[in-house]
Amino acid sequence: MGSGVGMNKIFSRTIEGSKRALDSDIFFSFTRSPTVMAAAIVTITFIAASMMAPWIAPHQVFDVKTIDLMDAFTPPAWLPDGMAKFPLGTDDQGRDVLSTILFGSRVSLLVAFAGITLSMIIGVGLGLVSGYVGGRVDAFIMRIADIQLAFPTILIALLINGLARGFLPRRLHDEVAIYVLILAIALARWVQFARTVRSSTMVEKNKEYVKAARVIGRHPAAIMFQHVLPNVTGPVLVIATISLALAVIIEASLSFLGVGVPATQPSLGTLIRIGNNYLLSGEWWMTIFPSSALITLVLSINLLGDWLRDALNPKLR
Amino acid sequence: MIAFFIRRCIQVVIVMLTVGLIAFSLFTYVGDPVSNMVGVDTTTEERLAIYEKLGLNDPFYVQYWHYLGRVVRGQFGTSFRLGVSVTELFRERLPATLELSAVAALFALLFGIPLGVYTGLHREGWASRLILTLSLIGISLPTFLIGILMIFLFGVILGWLPSFGRGDVVQLGFWSTGFLTISGLKSLIMPSVTLGMFQMTLILRLVRSEMLEVLRTDYIKFARARGLSNRAVNFSHALKNTLVPVITITGLQLGGIIAFAIITETVFQWPGMGLLFVQAVSFVDIPVMSAYLMLVAFFFVLINLIVDMLYYLVDPRLRLERGAAGGHG
Amino acid sequence: MDSKNSKAPLLEVKNLRIEFPTRRGTLVAVDDISLHISPGEVLGVVGESGAGKSLTGMSIIGLLEPPGRIAHGQIFLDGRRIDNLPYDTMRKIRGKEIGAIFQDPLTSLNPLFKVSDQLIETIRTHLELTETQARTRAIDLLKEVGIPSAEERIDHYPHQFSGGMRQRVVIALALCAEPRLIIADEPTTALDVSIQAQIIEMLKRLCRDHQTAVMLITHDMGVIAETADRVAVMYAGRIAEIGSASDVVLHANHPYTHGLMGSIPTVGHDVDKLVQIDGSMPRLTEIPPGCSFNLRCPKSFERCDSQRPDLIPVQASHVACWLFDNDRQEVAAGA
Numbered sequence: 001m002g003s004g005v006g007m008n009k010i011f012s013r014t015i016e017g018s019k020r021a022l023d024s025d026i027f028f029s030f031t032r033s034p035t036v037m038a039a040a041i042v043t044i045t046f047i048a049a050s051m052m053a054p055w056i057a058p059h060q061v062f063d064v065k066t067i068d069l070m071d072a073f074t075p076p077a078w079l080p081d082g083m084a085k086f087p088l089g090t091d092d093q094g095r096d097v098l099s100t101i102l103f104g105s106r107v108s109l110l111v112a113f114a115g116i117t118l119s120m121i122i123g124v125g126l127g128l129v130s131g132y133v134g135g136r137v138d139a140f141i142m143r144i145a146d147i148q149l150a151f152p153t154i155l156i157a158l159l160i161n162g163l164a165r166g167f168l169p170r171r172l173h174d175e176v177a178i179y180v181l182i183l184a185i186a187l188a189r190w191v192q193f194a195r196t197v198r199s200s201t202m203v204e205k206n207k208e209y210v211k212a213a214r215v216i217g218r219h220p221a222a223i224m225f226q227h228v229l230p231n232v233t234g235p236v237l238v239i240a241t242i243s244l245a246l247a248v249i250i251e252a253s254l255s256f257l258g259v260g261v262p263a264t265q266p267s268l269g270t271l272i273r274i275g276n277n278y279l280l281s282g283e284w285w286m287t288i289f290p291s292s293a294l295i296t297l298v299l300s301i302n303l304l305g306d307w308l309r310d311a312l313n314p315k316l317r
Numbered sequence: 318m319i320a321f322f323i324r325r326c327i328q329v330v331i332v333m334l335t336v337g338l339i340a341f342s343l344f345t346y347v348g349d350p351v352s353n354m355v356g357v358d359t360t361t362e363e364r365l366a367i368y369e370k371l372g373l374n375d376p377f378y379v380q381y382w383h384y385l386g387r388v389v390r391g392q393f394g395t396s397f398r399l400g401v402s403v404t405e406l407f408r409e410r411l412p413a414t415l416e417l418s419a420v421a422a423l424f425a426l427l428f429g430i431p432l433g434v435y436t437g438l439h440r441e442g443w444a445s446r447l448i449l450t451l452s453l454i455g456i457s458l459p460t461f462l463i464g465i466l467m468i469f470l471f472g473v474i475l476g477w478l479p480s481f482g483r484g485d486v487v488q489l490g491f492w493s494t495g496f497l498t499i500s501g502l503k504s505l506i507m508p509s510v511t512l513g514m515f516q517m518t519l520i521l522r523l524v525r526s527e528m529l530e531v532l533r534t535d536y537i538k539f540a541r542a543r544g545l546s547n548r549a550v551n552f553s554h555a556l557k558n559t560l561v562p563v564i565t566i567t568g569l570q571l572g573g574i575i576a577f578a579i580i581t582e583t584v585f586q587w588p589g590m591g592l593l594f595v596q597a598v599s600f601v602d603i604p605v606m607s608a609y610l611m612l613v614a615f616f617f618v619l620i621n622l623i624v625d626m627l628y629y630l631v632d633p634r635l636r637l638e639r640g641a642a643g644g645h646g
Numbered sequence: 647m648d649s650k651n652s653k654a655p656l657l658e659v660k661n662l663r664i665e666f667p668t669r670r671g672t673l674v675a676v677d678d679i680s681l682h683i684s685p686g687e688v689l690g691v692v693g694e695s696g697a698g699k700s701l702t703g704m705s706i707i708g709l710l711e712p713p714g715r716i717a718h719g720q721i722f723l724d725g726r727r728i729d730n731l732p733y734d735t736m737r738k739i740r741g742k743e744i745g746a747i748f749q750d751p752l753t754s755l756n757p758l759f760k761v762s763d764q765l766i767e768t769i770r771t772h773l774e775l776t777e778t779q780a781r782t783r784a785i786d787l788l789k790e791v792g793i794p795s796a797e798e799r800i801d802h803y804p805h806q807f808s809g810g811m812r813q814r815v816v817i818a819l820a821l822c823a824e825p826r827l828i829i830a831d832e833p834t835t836a837l838d839v840s841i842q843a844q845i846i847e848m849l850k851r852l853c854r855d856h857q858t859a860v861m862l863i864t865h866d867m868g869v870i871a872e873t874a875d876r877v878a879v880m881y882a883g884r885i886a887e888i889g890s891a892s893d894v895v896l897h898a899n900h901p902y903t904h905g906l907m908g909s910i911p912t913v914g915h916d917v918d919k920l921v922q923i924d925g926s927m928p929r930l931t932e933i934p935p936g937c938s939f940n941l942r943c944p945k946s947f948e949r950c951d952s953q954r955p956d957l958i959p960v961q962a963s964h965v966a967c968w969l970f971d972n973d974r975q976e977v978a979a980g981a
Contacts, residue, residue, distance in 0.1 A: 152576040155613065162598040162606055163343070249459040253580055256461045257595050276465055276584075280473060280480060287469070291462055299457040306453065535753035542707060542748075543768045543819060544741025553767075557758055633803045634757055 039303035046297050050105035057099040058085070062265075067094045073278075076285050089285040091274060097285060100271055101293050107267040108294075111178060112247035115185025116240055119247075122186060123193025124236065128228070130194065131201025132221060138198075145191045153250055157184035161259045174262040181260055185250055189243045196235045197228070204228045234312040241305035245298045252294055268294045325625060329618050334385075336614040340607035341384045388611065394604035398596065403608045406593060412492045413483060414582070414589035418574045420505055421513035421581075425571070429517040430560075433524025437559070438551055440529065448521070455518035460577065464511040464584035471507060479504050481586040512581040516570055523566060527559045534558075561631055568624030572617045654725065655682035656859050657706065657827055662719035664701050664710065664883075673930045675701050675714065677883040680957075683827065688853065688860045690874030690891065692867060692906070694927050698883040699863045703829040705729070706861070707744050708736040723827075742772045745825035745858075749832040751812035755804035761788075761815055762800040765822065772823035787818040792848060810841035817849060827859045834869060846873055867906060871895050879903045882927055882938040889963025899965040901943045937968070945969060 049056065060066050071094035075082045082089065088097040130141040148156070164180045204210065204227050213223050248268075254260035255269030256276075263270065268290050275287030387393070393403035432452075436445040458466075472480035484500030486493040495501030531537060532555055540550050579591035586592070590609065597605035629635050664676035676698040683689045691699045704710045706721055708728070721729040728739060740746075748754050756764060765784035769775060775783065781800075788796035791814040804812060813833065820828055833849065834842040850873055853860050862874060870877055871891065878888040879900065887900040898904040905923040925942040928934060934941050940950040949968045957964040958971060 151617070152573040154579055155576040158579070158594070158598050159606075159610070162601065165598070165601050166343075166603065245457065249457075253459050253461055256459075257580065257583055259595070259598055272462070272465065279465065279469060284469065284473075287465060291465065294462065295454075295458060298459070299454060302453055302457045535748055535750060536756040538709060539746070539748060539754045539816070539819075540756070541709060541737075542740055542746035543771070543822070544737055544739070545768065545771055546737070549767065549771070554756055554759070558756065561758060632758065633760075634805050 033307065036303055036307040039300040039307075042296060042300040043304060046105060046300070047109060050102055050109055053099075053102040053106045057102045058087075059096040059099040062103060069094050073283055075283075076289075088289050089283075091271075091286045092278065092283075097289050100266065101268070101290055104266055104268045104271050104290065105293060105297065107261055107265050108248055108251055108269070108297075111181055111251050111261065111267065112185065112244055114182045115247045115251070116189065116243050118182060118186035119189040119243060120193055120236065120240060123190035124197050124232075126190065127194035127197025128201055128225065131198040131228075132205060134202075134205075141194070142198075145194060148187070149191050153188040153246075154253060156188055157181075157250060157254055158257075158259060160184045160187065161254070174264065177260070177262045178265070181251060181254060184254070185247045188250060189239075189246065192239045192243065193236060196239060197232050200228050200232045200235075204231070238305060238309040238312060241301060241308055245301040245305060248294070248298055248301070268297075321629060322626065325622055329622055332618050333611075333615060336611060337385060337388060338381065340610045341381055343603060343607045343610070393608035393611075396597075396602055396605050398600045398602040398605070403604050406605065407590065407608065407612070408491055409493075410588060410590050410593055412494065413587060414575065414578050414591060416495060417505065417508055417512060417581070417587060417589060418578055420509035421511075421516070421578075422571045422574055424509055424513035425516035425520055425574075426567070429520030430524055430563075433521040434528060434556065434559070436521070437525045437528025437532070449525075452518040452521050455514055456522075458514070460511060460515055460580045461584050463514050464507070464581055467507045467511060468584070478507050483588060508581050508585045508587055511584070512574060512578060515577070516574060519570060520563075520567055524559060524563055527563055528555060531555050531558045561628070564631065565624050565628050568620055568627070572620035575616050576613055656685045656687075656724060657683040657861075658720075658722040659702070659706065660720045660722070662702065662705065662721065663717045664698070664705055664714055665717040666714050668713075670931075674717075674933075675883055675930055676705075678719070679880070679883075679885045680719075681878050681885065681888060683859045683861060685826065686854070686857045686859055687875045688850070688862055688873055690870035690877040691861060691863045691880060692865065692870050692877060693880035694865060696927060696930075697880040699880050700831050702880075703746070703831050703861060703863050707740055707746050707829055708733075709740075709746070741768060741825065742823045743825050744827045744829065745820040745823075746829040747813075747816055747820050747831065747833050750836045751809060751816050752804070752836075754816050755812060755819075757804055760801050760803055761807075765800070765819060768819055768822045784818075784822075787821065788815070790852065791815070791818045791821075792844075793818075809837050810845060813837060813841075813845055814848070817845075817852065821852060821856060821858070824856060825858060827861065828853070829861045829863070831863045832865070833862075835864070835866070842869070849873075867895075879906065882933055883930070884938060885957065885964075885966060886939065887963060887965045887967075888957070889965075893961070893963050899960050899963060899970065900939075900967050901945050901969075902939050937966070 054060075071086070071090050072092055074086050074090040074094075076089040076097075077084050077087045086096045086098075088101070090096055091100065126141055130138045160183060161180055164176060168176060209227075210223065213219075251260055251267060252269030252272070255267050256273045258273065260269055261267045266274075271290040272287055272294070275283075275285075275290060279287050391404050393407075395402055396406060399406065432448055436448050439445050468480045471478045479500070482504060483495050484502075484504035485498040486495050486501055487497040495505055536558075537550060537555060540554055545554075575590075578587075578589060579594055581587065582589045582591035583595055590612070593605060594609045596602070597609065659679065659681050661678050661680055662676055663674065663678055666673040666675055679698075679702065681689065681691075691702065693699050701710065701714065705716055708731070710716065716729055719729070720727055723739070723743065728736065731739075755761075762781065762784060765787065766777065766780040769780040769783055770777075773780070773783075785796050785800055788800055793799055793811060793814055799807070804815070807815060813836075817833075830849065834845050837845060846869055849860070852858070862870070864870060874891045876889065877891050877894040879886045879894065879902065881902050887894055887898070887903045894903060895907060898907045902923070923942055928938065928941070934951075935954075936952045937943070937946070937950045937955050940946040943950065947968070953968070955966045955968050955971075957966050960970045
């Protein structure tokens with residue numbers, strides 16, 4: 001029995017598990033709730049639109065050649081002085097706000113997704129190890145997790161950022177900024193994944209079939225993973241969704257502080273930071289529109305995550 | 318009880334030493350402190366001399382020891398960016414952050430707990446649903462955005478509250494307080510609500526879910542079966558059982574307020590520790606960064622200790638397990 | 647339904663039907679059951695898990711949890727209808743006239759409150775006593791349920807008592823206000839076997855002393871045989887047989903009861919095989935038409951598949967089985 005067959009089994013069991021999870025009970029509550037359906041639609045639209053930004057944005061705002069400083073500070077189209085070709089107005093450099101929002105969302109989402117994926121890998125991996133191996137390794141990992149949980153994410157992210165800056169020569173700062181950010185996000189959220197997977201693993205480890213497998217000579221670890229992973233899909237999915245929203249917030253906050261994405265690839269947070277400088281002088285659209293986009297995105301993801309958690313919670317069914 | 322306390326204190330010391338080690342390593346090994354302090358055209362000999370003078374050539378543990386000695390005496394070095402002693406900077410800025418954090422924490426507790434209890438008791442009512450929806454929005458809003466929107470609404474459009482700064486402060490010894498002036502108080506409102514908002518929604522949801530769990534327990538069912546009044550069941554039994562686990566988590570959360578202040582202070586240009594830290598990170602001002610780390614760790618550990626003691630006092634199961642006679646048969 | 651007692655029943659349940667609306671349709675958990683309890687009497691309600699025993703008990707004391715609801719039927723306490731009372735009125739009856747004990751003594755007591763607090767609070771809710779008077783009464787109650795050093799132990803917390811002691815405290819709490827009826831839902835299931843007998847013995851004695859009737863819900867036939875005056879056997883939400891304890895236990899009529907009794911090993915009684923009933927109790931969504939037991943019954947015939955049996959009087963008991971229609975008496979084959 002090679003790992004190929006094992007992987008196949010894990011895969012099909014996971015899909016089966018997901019299918020069962022997605023059957024009538026959950027879909028039922030999904031279709032019953034218009035808010036959640038709306039949230040799902042919004043999220044998907046957002047993701048789709050921003051991923052396709054380079055193709056569907058009205059202006060290629062990050063191509064220096066297409067920007068004209070003379071266009072700067074144009075208000076949204078429906079106000080006097082507004083222009084139709086800049087429906088939401090322009091910023092301090094003449095960039096179309098709508099397009100910057102599209103590109104910015106793209107950056108925000110890519111960073112967030114990458115961060116959460118890394119977080120999942122670290123968390124699930126450590127959780128499996130911790131649960132299976134137990135003993136001192138487990139205690140050690142959990143201690144670290146506890147300590148980390150206690151520190152606010154922003155602080156950790158800022159520290160990592162600071163450390164990176166300290167170690168790298170200045171010219172590399174910009175290039176590495178995104179990776180540092182992704183790492184910071186990953187480190188901020190891995191604990192939740194680890195904990196869930198760990199407890200599942202510990203439950204499975206004590207089951208009879210594991211001992212039986214040892215007797216037969218089959219490596220119990222392989223079997224456990226086959227059984228643990230499908231069980232864990234649900235909660236991991238919930239954590240991932242909620243973490244995604246948090247990741248977007250973390251990224252936006254860090255970019256707002258100026259220690260997130262580099263200025264060459266602005267995210268929604270960067271846009272808000274820039275806009276904030278002009279809030280008091282009346283050019284409100286530079287702040288309000290990117291802010292609204294951010295709020296809508298995060299709110300939708302949170303609604304989805306909330307619903308997902310309730311739907312998958314066996315206790316509440 | 319005393320034994321517990323002493324044990325925890327020892328833990329505190331260990332943690333602080335560890336953090337100190339990290340902070341110190343940061344201090345010594347990240348970047349080149351000398352380059353950051355001197356101009357470009359300093360000669361190599363001069364640099365070496367400075368290295369010697371700063372004791373940077375001594376072995377690690379010696380430097381660590383000196384570092385600890387300095388820390389205990391309150392000397393954290395000199396800021397790379399501003400050239401002023403870090404201790405001086407902290408002394409100036411700490412009151413601002415502490416006042417802001419305290420008011421924010423108060424706001425979070427005073428609104429979070431009652432609302433959480435209410436939505437837990439009245440699970441289905443329209444008011445509860447409304448509050449829950451608003452709380453979801455509250456969690457979805459990044460702190461800086463709340464701040465910005467509040468500035469926009471109350472500062473720019475309505476003009477009721479100042480958009481930045483602390484207003485007029487009164488100096489009491491080394492502590493500068495904004496509590497004693499009208500402008501100081503007005504300046505506190507928006508930042509503290511902004512800072513406290515996230516915590517408040519967290520507390521609200523926590524209290525609510527804990528309340529719902531408690532209301533489903535057997536002892537509540539039994540209490541009802543004994544004919545106890547709704548008031549007794551909800552506010553005597555259920556509330557107490559809800560708040561006990563909430564205390565620990567809330568305490569730890571609130572410990573984080575000091576660090577969350579970073580963002581709020583940036584948005585409102587609040588002259589506190591948070592703003593200082595952000596500027597330090599941008600500039601790679603190591604002394605400030607490592608001192609800030611120590612300070613936050615200290616606060617965090619202190620709050621942890623207080624919360625643990627509180628929990629010990631409040632939950633009889635922890636207290637009496639050590640040494641009181643158990644039951645038989 | 648007539649009993650040998652000429653006293654009017656304390657509790658009467660008539661045609662009780664408990665439903666659970668779910669999105670897949672309405673589940674009927676308890677289907678048209680009727681029973682009564684006389685003052686001071688112990689009625690054992692026995693059956694497998696899921697037969698509807700606990701739900702019946704909960705609905706009597708008014709603590710049926712939504713979405714479950716009483717869809718049909720009436721419950722009378724001393725001739726007064728109680729199933730449709732508003733929450734607050736029912737609350738005054740709870741504890742004072744009807745008490746309840748649940749299965750797990752550890753989770754039944756609030757871990758954060760001393761036993762004294764919980765007792766005194768309950769006493770003062772129902773009786774006009776001062777704090778000191780209530781405390782004295784509480785200590786007396788603890789002594790009655792057999793807690794040693796009651797004056798000191800009363801100030802302890804629940805986790806400081808062992809399982810058996812805790813259940814005694816629970817019983818003391820239930821008896822605080824001298825209720826006339828106690829619903830005991832699996833009171834000994836969570837306890838060590840060695841303690842079970844003590845607790846049951848004490849419960850019996852107390853209820854005799856205080857003239858309290860008991861609805862003893864359990865799946866443990868041994869407890870029933872020891873303790874109950876009358877027994878109701880429930881199956882899939884319906885009553886299969888109801889009669890005096892000796893009749894039901896020793897001369898079981900309904901094939902299900904027969905199976906239950908035969909499955910108990912008895913010391914000193916030589917048997918080749920224990921009786922085993924094939925299959926298991928149907929889920930609420932899969933109750934067969936006709937008699938709910940017909941698929942497992944060794945004696946079923948065509949009528950059983952299509953018609954649901956009413957409770958038919960058989961000597962002093964009532965049995966829901968077509969075997970006994972037209973006064974056909976079937977002698978239970980010896981086990």
